[in-house]
Amino acid sequence: MSQVTTEITDGVAVVTLNDPDKRNALNLGMVEEVTAALDAIEADESVGAVVVTGEPPAFCAGADLSHLGSSQREGLMSIYQGFLRFGRCPLPTIAAVNGAAVGAGMNLALVCDVRIAAERAKFDTRFLQLGLHPGGGHTWMYRRIAGPQAVTAAVLLGQVMDGKEAERVGLVHRCVPDAELLDHCIDMARASAEAPRDLVMKIKASIQDMADISDHDAAVERELDPQVWSLNQPAFKERLAALQAKISKK
Secondary structure, eight states: HHHHHHHHEEEEEEEEEEOOOGOOOOOOHHHHHHHHHHOOOOOOOTTTTEEOOOOOOOOBBBBOOOOOOHHHHHHHHHHHHHHHHHTSSSSSSSEOOOSEEEEEHHHHHHHEEEEHHHHEEEEOOOOGTTTTTOOOOOOOOHHHHHOHHHHHHTSOOOEEEHHHHHTTTSSSEEEEOOOGGHHHHHHHHHHHHHOOHHHHHHHHHHHGGGOOOOSSSHHHHHHOOOHHHHHHHHHEEEEEEEHHHHHHHH
């Protein structure tokens, strides 16, 4: 049985971790399948956005540490690729957190561009409770998204959050009813899927680059070249002409 499935709907690829008996914990076989799935998605010009979720009842219950092998450093880095590969995706990524996201499973959610949580979602770092230091950039990602107080409450004080609480502290963009989660994420992703793919990827790259820019003048300069590029693309000219035609009829 495949541990990762992919379904494409209206230009949105839904990647599902599919090992429910082990709560979709990351193992080396699953990591290989994640990598292959994303390689295929990125090569498919019809796909404009990616949603990742887990086969119920969990989103991802962390990493299977029995797969570390003889070199713990190399073993950890190999397991990390199960979520880091989503972080390298040039397309917009949405984590549809439908259940427990634990440890490395939280990293999978954190590495995505947007997190949407079901009400039944559970965000549980659990590193301290296992006597384990966080890994995979967990504290860095968490702090950048939700701030130092939220990461301290979660990692050092053991706070476990459901979807509504995660929305309150800014860890997720939105919390929605359980039954609506996947449809909500696909609908949200359609805005990118319906836009020119190369433009979407350039905008995502600009958003990521802004993390290292400290003033407005530098931000203006960073966006100037890609905006000039977009002015000369057929998609802009076609959409502008359609808008002007629509306005002229009023």
